[in-house]
Amino acid sequence: MRRPGQERSLSDRLAAWFTEQGATLVEADILLPAETLLDLYGEDIRARAYVTLDPLRGEMMLRPDFTVPVVQQHMADGADPATYAYSGPVFRKQTHAGDRPSEYHQAGIEIFRRDQPEQSDARVFALIAQVLADHGLMVRPVTGDIGILMAAVRGLATTERRKQALLRHIWRPRRFRALLDRFSGRAPLPEARAQLLHRLAQGTPAALIAQAGTFTGLRSESEIAARVQALTEDAQTPPLNAPEAALLYDLLSLQAPSRAALLHLRGIAPMLPAIIPAVDRFATRLDALELQGIDVEALPFEASHGRSTLEYYDGFVFSFHASDPGLPPVASGGRYDALTAVLGQGRSIPAVGGVIRAGVMARLMESQT
């Protein structure tokens, strides 16, 4: 049974508690320009966010989360460093019939700070863990670190183009996997690609384009030729060397308690030295979490955690789950340094934050008493 009044007051109390811990309470618009969100997330966001039309301002979206407006506010006139708290409704279309609400309250905290990022990571995680525990909730945390995966990709001994292709799809596990399978030689070259390469051996791209038929569309002949050139170069690129590819597959599937995960990562780091700085940050974060009273021996770590569309995390990620797998996470969050650069128009600041779903929390409190 969902009680909107109860959900709102709990959400407001959580935000008030965050302000007692030093955060500044901020408000955000509910109606946001759709263009910003579409540029950020692409067409996928239309399936999740409500779009409406303003006669003067064009397409607008009902706030799907607070992060984007809070980052924009901070980039416009925020103090440095700053910690913010907020509470209010967010709106998400649900694609399946069921009892998941499409309007619900989130209470959140965001830290914008340049020095000691791991301390901020640990603080956000620990504050949320503490407030959930203070309310008597039995929830299971899961953590991850997309920064390690990104560092591993950047460190691959292959072309910049292949690395960029993998990084672009770090949040889309299926396409990432398809690219990795192809770059490592596990998946064969598509038939049409092989034929194209064969025909290119006999004729120029311009000749092949002319042969293909009448030219239509905005994508120009030079754009097509540029990609053909890229494909030709890529065909001459050797596959990822087998040990390196194996390490990356191993990394994608790594799931272990945090200290054990660190030990494992330390073990593979000499073979994948590019991840050493990211693994060092992971170690620093575990120490910071331990100082905050978190049991890092048991804290679950999954290297692929947080890799889902409509996310923008590029470092530490976490979520807290109820035992009922049908419920969404009670709380989730992570680090999103790159997002501040995208929204900051040339400026950026390291940032980490997390939200609590007050409605899910209220439901759990009810069922546990």
Next chain:
Amino acid sequence: MIKIGVPSKGRLMEKTFDWFGARGVTLRLSGAEREYAGKVDGIDGVELVLLSAGEIPRELAAGRIHLGVTGSDLVREKLADWPSQVAELAPLGFGHADLIIAVPVAWIDVDTLDDLDAAAAAFRRTHGFRLRIATKYHRLVRDFLTTHGVADYQLVDSQGATEGTVKNLTAEAIADITSSGETLRANHLKVLSDAAIHSSQAVLFLSHKAEWTAQSSATLDALATKLHITVPKT
């Protein structure tokens, strides 16, 4: 009384009449030539409602008709989480068409979704906006591209003459229904080899929301027996 919605004109209507007729249930138009009124013979308690094929999914979802014949593509496009709203009773074996993605034939570098995705990334860098795909099947196309992890595209609405949008520079690619591919070829477009989004045909659907009394359920069972189909237990 159960109501069955059938497309009100053209080949879809005729083929639907034929399909039911071959199984001993005669659907026919009654009244004046242009009047949308129908009769059902061969079974009692079934009323024929003639509707536009495009409106049948909505009428099924609302429960205003108990059964309906329409394209499987239309149900998937127009109804969110369609299996929770309607059930497929029988594919009717006609009205075949495929929802595909097509790009200009001149794109010699693009044959798969992988290529489309890479071309979209480069296109966005060059032109400053996301590669446009014209379609009227927004839900189906977006879900498909999300599932396959394609990024940096946008859907632009096109309710007709979609194949012309590329030539008119209002889209770079299209996603549309095709049966023979002739219109695509005439407009210098080719189909991606791994982007068969949905293979559509006419299907007899059941509405979960319609009122299923003991009497209407009994009528449905009698109809199902005549048509040699099984009704899923709900």
